[in-house]
Amino acid sequence: MTDCPALVQVFDDNVELGKRLCSFVKDRYDEAVESRGKFHIAVSGGSLPKFLKGLSKREDIDWTKWWVYFCDERYVPNDDPDSNYGALKEVLLNEISIPDPQILKINSSIPVEEAAREYEDKMRELLPSMDLDLALCGMGPDGHTCSLFPGHPLLAEEAVDIAPISDSPKPPPQRITMTYKLLRKCHQVVFVVTGESKVPMVVSSLHDDLDKTTPAGRVRPESGKLFWFLDSKAAAGLPDRSDTPSAN
Numbered sequence: 001m002t003d004c005p006a007l008v009q010v011f012d013d014n015v016e017l018g019k020r021l022c023s024f025v026k027d028r029y030d031e032a033v034e035s036r037g038k039f040h041i042a043v044s045g046g047s048l049p050k051f052l053k054g055l056s057k058r059e060d061i062d063w064t065k066w067w068v069y070f071c072d073e074r075y076v077p078n079d080d081p082d083s084n085y086g087a088l089k090e091v092l093l094n095e096i097s098i099p100d101p102q103i104l105k106i107n108s109s110i111p112v113e114e115a116a117r118e119y120e121d122k123m124r125e126l127l128p129s130m131d132l133d134l135a136l137c138g139m140g141p142d143g144h145t146c147s148l149f150p151g152h153p154l155l156a157e158e159a160v161d162i163a164p165i166s167d168s169p170k171p172p173p174q175r176i177t178m179t180y181k182l183l184r185k186c187h188q189v190v191f192v193v194t195g196e197s198k199v200p201m202v203v204s205s206l207h208d209d210l211d212k213t214t215p216a217g218r219v220r221p222e223s224g225k226l227f228w229f230l231d232s233k234a235a236a237g238l239p240d241r242s243d244t245p246s247a248n
């Protein structure tokens, strides 16, 4: 057993977690703007977008410096109720003023394989080094993250940064996803994981060796930092982590 080199933060409830996540994102934005004048962030679907709602109230953010991508996206039109873009739009994007061309959406009018290739090409135009300042990931109760599912051949995908998937066990089956190749290049990755259904996979992700751990546990930025933000329910299987360094 090896410990995953992650900084783990445990919060009493989702409200506290959301507040801390929003100020964490703001700090990463400040750092990115100071070093390269822009902030490139990727966001997941599922329960994650709602934790970002608090950002809409901040008056100290210049939204024109934001570029937004999706860690994975369902292969559906952007106005479909299943769209991860749609979920983020509802809680955050509708309230703020990021220029639309700086939000990279999937093109679901072409076959999913082409949509993945087009997404990667467009992302490379916007961010040639493909090194995101921050990726916000979730984890399913089976340990998947993005659309990287346990036992799926995409776990070994090293040729592309964005891949198509047509047999996702979580509906809808067709999606595009960031691969480990891209996730490794991120400057910072934060997992946001809540609820008791995640306990066994949280333990495995943070403690099992790379060959035994979950798809989420295999996300290890090469020269960046890795954080896990948990609520107390998801963290219930972890040993006392009172010595855990804080996520600054």
Ligand SMILES: O=C(O)[C@H](O)[C@@H](O)[C@H](O)[C@H](O)COP(=O)(O)O
Binding pocket: 044, 045, 046, 047, 048, 071, 072, 073, 074, 084, 137, 138, 139, 140, 141, 144, 145, 146, 147, 170
């Ligand atoms: O499009 C998706 O379905 C997601 O991006 C997916 O990878 C999600 O992050 C996890 O399934 C966790 O979802 P929850 O946070 O809702 O458990």
